[in-house]
Amino acid sequence: MKEILKFPPAPGSPEWRGMVSASKVPAILGLSRYTSQYRMWHEMAGNLEPGGIDENVAAWGHIAEKSIAAWWKHQNPGWQLNRPVRGNTELAYRDTNLPFKNVATIDRRAYNRNNAHADRFHIVECKTARSLDDWGRPGEEDSVPADYYAQVQFQMGVTGIKTASVCVLAFGQPEIHRVEFDATIFRGMVERIEKWCCSLRDGTPPPLDSSVATYEAVRGLHPDIEKGTRVDIDHTTAVDLATAVQREKEAKAAARLAKSTAADLMGCAQYLYAGDTKVATRVATKSTPYVKFSSLKSLGGHCE
Incomplete structure (x- = not known):
């Protein structure tokens, strides 16, 4: 069953760390440009604290989100955006039918009362970027970076909303990239995420890789030096x-x-x-x- 959470777990809380959220999905699938599977596994296992977020970057993202969402509404006459609740415009969903604990938080939910019920809602995700080097042009195939695409597919799968716009602001006016739900891709994602959750229960982390995030994770897992000890290799x-x-x-x-x-x-x-x-x-x-x-x-x- 798909439902909206009135009081979703706070990011970084013990409950949140054990859940599969839309923001974690790119890392779980090995698609993230910002972290690695190895680090994400150890964060979800409780072995590492979640990576810190630059407060100024986060603040700018929230401030920019308002204007980006307003631009989307300007470009889509007839649509309205969900009103803030207790000052918050985000909505958190979960799907109790999935084989793992999950939460999908969306920036905005647009609605159009003139559309048929199945097409009445639309997800609006707002992003900022230093450059558009990783993006295609709106309307092109694969115009959205793979990590954001996976995140939005998961959001659509959990919420049941079949269309989304990923809006990105780098310079000038925001670009709007439309994404359609792909049931086949979502099923494949769910299968891989279920295996991931099994590996957490079994205590089997992913293999090491060459990313900076993994190197920093390994260092964080072993913060102490036991004087005089040694490890032998061939x-x-x-x-x-x-x-x-x-x-x-x-x-x-x-x-x-x-x-x-x-x-x-x-x-x-x-x-x-x-x-x-x-x-x-x-x-x-x-x-x-x-x-x-x-x-x-x-x-x-x-x-x-």
Whole structure:
């Protein structure tokens, strides 16, 4: 049964940590750009505190949400947005038929009384971004980044609302990306999440990966140093580990040289091109311009 929670568990509370929320789904599926499966598993298992959120970033997100939602309403005549309750415009749902504890909080719920009952509601998610490099253009296939797409599919599956708009503000006016519910994708997500929850009960964490989030999680799991103790490994493993670190140093040095070379070639130009393909861009934020390379894939190359 799908129902609205009047008093959903507070983020970070013990009850919330054990639940599958829409915001956790991208990490559970290995799609998050901001954290890893390994870290999320240990957070949900209670072994690590949830990652901290920059208060200013969070505050800006809530402030911007009001104008982004108002823009969506302006672009969609005939629709209304849910009114705030106790100053809060978010709505939290759960689906008791799913095989795990869940909560899906949506930024806004739009409604249109002129539509048939099944199409009366619409989810409006409001995002801010520093750039739109990870986004396609509205109307294009796969225009929404995979982590946000997974989050919204989960929200639609839990709420029963079959359409959503992901609105993103980077610069200029917000972009509105429409997303339709895909029952097949949602079923696949539920199956994977159920296996994830089984791994939590069994105490079997995901394997290590190369992300910064996982490295920080491992460090956080072992904050103490037991003086005088040691761990022994075989010679092959030792060489593999040391070689990887040495290659990182060499790769960083090669990357710095590549950026210096590109900056020297570009001079005061903004872009570096090879034929019709953009190779790099000079970008200025708060300091002198720096070089940002395009992906190797865009050049038709591949990593060895």
